[in-house]
Amino acid sequence: MSREATAPPELVIPRHVGIIMDGNGRWAQKRGLPRLAGHRAGTENIRRVLEACVEFGIPVVTLYAFSTENWGRPPEEVRGLLALLERSIDRETEHLHRNGVQIRHIGRTDRLGPLFCDKIAQAVALTRNNRRLILNVALDYGGRAEIVDAVRRIVSDGVPAEAIDEALFSRYLYTADLPDPDLIIRTAGEMRLSNFLIWQAAYAEYYSTPTYWPDFDREELLQALKAFTARERRFGLVKQT
Ligand code: IPE
Ligand code: IPE
Ligand code: MG
Numbered sequence: 001m002s003r004e005a006t007a008p009p010e011l012v013i014p015r016h017v018g019i020i021m022d023g024n025g026r027w028a029q030k031r032g033l034p035r036l037a038g039h040r041a042g043t044e045n046i047r048r049v050l051e052a053c054v055e056f057g058i059p060v061v062t063l064y065a066f067s068t069e070n071w072g073r074p075p076e077e078v079r080g081l082l083a084l085l086e087r088s089i090d091r092e093t094e095h096l097h098r099n100g101v102q103i104r105h106i107g108r109t110d111r112l113g114p115l116f117c118d119k120i121a122q123a124v125a126l127t128r129n130n131r132r133l134i135l136n137v138a139l140d141y142g143g144r145a146e147i148v149d150a151v152r153r154i155v156s157d158g159v160p161a162e163a164i165d166e167a168l169f170s171r172y173l174y175t176a177d178l179p180d181p182d183l184i185i186r187t188a189g190e191m192r193l194s195n196f197l198i199w200q201a202a203y204a205e206y207y208s209t210p211t212y213w214p215d216f217d218r219e220e221l222l223q224a225l226k227a228f229t230a231r232e233r234r235f236g237l238v239k240q241t
Contacts, residue, residue, distance in 0.1 A: 007056040012229040014182035016060040017053070018197050018204070021046075023188025023212030030212075036080040041214035043088045047095070052218035053133060054099060056225060060134045060178055062106070064196050068142030071111070085139065086116050093123040100132030106174035107141030134178065143198030146174055175200055183228045185221075187213040205231045 007013050021042060028038030046063065053061050065085055071078060096103060103123045112120075120139075150172035154164060170176065180200045184193070189210040193201065207224045209216070232239065 007225070010229065011056070011225050013057050013225065014205075014228055015179040016062065016181040016183075017058050018062040018064070018181040018184045018201065019049070020064045020184065020186040020194065020196055021213040021216075022186060022190060022194075024214060026188060027212035027214045035077055036084070038212075038214060039077075039081045039084050043084045045214050045216065046088060047092060048217060049221060050096070050101065050133070050135065052221045054101070055218070056221070058133065060136070060181075062136040062138055062175075062181065062197065064138045064141065064194075066107075066139045066141070067195055068108070068140060068145050069195060071140075082112070082116070086119060089119050089123055093126065096123075096135065097127050097130065100130045101127060102130040102132075102134045103127045104134060104136045105139060106136050106146070107139045108145065109140070111140055136175070136178070138196065141174075142195045143193070144195060147199060149174075170199070173199060180204065183207060183224065185209070185224050187211055187216050203233070203235055205233065 024038035024042040025035045026038070027041060028035050031037075050061065066081065070081070073081075093103065103126075105120050105124060109117045109120070120137075150169060153172050154169070159168070175197075180202070181197055181204045184197070184201050184204045184206050186192075186206070186208045189208060191206075191208055197204075205228055207227050209220060209224070211220055
């Protein structure tokens with residue numbers, strides 16, 4: 001990951017990319033393997049994609065690792081997937097730290113177990129001064145839960161109704177000091193957000209690829225960035241001629 005940012009000069013680099021890492025189960029099924037083998041391949045793929053993000057000079061990346069809805073999967077899949085994610089924190093933190101990556105967590109922590117939470121807190125503390133890339137790990141994350149949390153904190157802070165506007169509301173979200181995502185990538189072909197960054201992605205560009213997450217590589221990321229570069233973002237305005 002030591003390469004300097006080397007995005008081809010014609011690419012427009014988003015300030016923040018969100019990635020919905022989907023298709024681990026189908027990747028495994030296609031190979032006649034158990035779903036957990038897909039999750040293993042999926043967690044192992046994170047390093048390769050983050051290296052490409054650093055190479056292209058993307059400043060902020062949010063990875064959707066586990067949703068508030070994913071608790072509803074069979075208990076052995078939930079246990080296995082969370083164990084794999086916990087292990088990737090063990091395995092990757094030092095490497096990410098050496099490469100200037102600041103690790104953050106967005107989502108709830110009360111259901112993850114104290115050991116897992118400690119590991120997350122340690123990774124966050126160790127890497128807090130890194131500036132090359134901010135990696136947000138969305139783990140036990142749900143956009144609606146995030147909005148409900150924000151409303152609760154606004155109320156408990158006694159903020160008067162007339163002081164509440166979009167800027168204030170954004171500051172109460174988990175992503176308070178970060179730019180909104182410019183690009184949301186979803187692997188495995190589905191055309192939905194599945195409760196990911198639903199407030200922040202209001203004006204994001206969407207890119208969906210049929211490739212399953214474990215096969216998503218640098219070249220696929222480059223394709224997504226090229227598609228983003230070709231988009232005309234209008235933000236509700238009329239095109240200037
Ligand atoms: C993505 O892969 C991982 C998580 C949602 C946690 P899936 O497990 O959703 O894979 P598919 O969608 O069943 O193929
Ligand atoms: C979204 O994928 C959640 C993550 C990638 C963590 P899902 O596989 O859970 O989404 P749905 O069920 O297809 O909407
Ligand atoms: Mg899925």
